[in-house]
Amino acid sequence: MDFLPDLATETPLWLALLTVGVNATVGAVRASVDDEQHWDIVGLATFATLMGLGGGFIRDVLLGNTPVESLRTPWYLVTVLGCIALVLMVGPRLRRIAALMNLLDALAVGLFAVSGTAYALRAGLPVVSALFVGTVSAVGGGVLVSVLKDEVPRILLASTPNALVAVLASGVYCVAEVASSRVAAVAGIAAAIVFHYLSRQLGLRTHRATGASAVLFTREGTESAS
Numbered sequence: 001m002d003f004l005p006d007l008a009t010e011t012p013l014w015l016a017l018l019t020v021g022v023n024a025t026v027g028a029v030r031a032s033v034d035d036e037q038h039w040d041i042v043g044l045a046t047f048a049t050l051m052g053l054g055g056g057f058i059r060d061v062l063l064g065n066t067p068v069e070s071l072r073t074p075w076y077l078v079t080v081l082g083c084i085a086l087v088l089m090v091g092p093r094l095r096r097i098a099a100l101m102n103l104l105d106a107l108a109v110g111l112f113a114v115s116g117t118a119y120a121l122r123a124g125l126p127v128v129s130a131l132f133v134g135t136v137s138a139v140g141g142g143v144l145v146s147v148l149k150d151e152v153p154r155i156l157l158a159s160t161p162n163a164l165v166a167v168l169a170s171g172v173y174c175v176a177e178v179a180s181s182r183v184a185a186v187a188g189i190a191a192a193i194v195f196h197y198l199s200r201q202l203g204l205r206t207h208r209a210t211g212a213s214a215v216l217f218t219r220e221g222t223e224s225a226s
Helices: 013-032 040-061 075-122 129-147 162-176 181-201
Strands: 204-206 217-219
Touching: 013 040, 013 075, 013 129, 040 075, 040 129, 075 129, 075 162, 075 217, 129 162, 162 181, 181 204
Parallel strands: none
Antiparallel strands: 204 217
């Protein structure tokens, strides 16, 4: 399998910048469409930066990998700045390519999850700790933005299983990494994309945590069994 790139630890720069750019764009859009708080350019830039780079910051800080990787080259911040400019110019039109943004968002979650997990395993952390690092890497940026917006992060509420997508990607990577880290990276990202689309196609939502049923899913529009 040497023909496969190790997407977790040797991520091509273009792919890393693409995933950062998608998250940065989502963060900037969240600021621009917020009618309750009128965020200025500093607020929009902060949202874009936290969404784009926050997960990587958290991963590197947890692993003691400093200075964080996204600051060792100018291209990550340049990408965030480009996404800010894009949203300022054509923000409303981005909704017309929602399907593409949805795909890239799933790709970003998978890549952040497997890279965080891979870095943690290579740092000698046990599997359960690596799963934690991978999951936090994937969802950390969104959580930081929600905190700034004075919102409860959606991953903490009964909603679409976004955080569980990251857990699944990290888990698949851990299992497959025993055989090949290259195959594991591809498998983890693919699992994130498939589960992301499957959960939305089926309308899956997490249960309210009132009992053992919290570990199950419910269909959107149906009553929770709890």
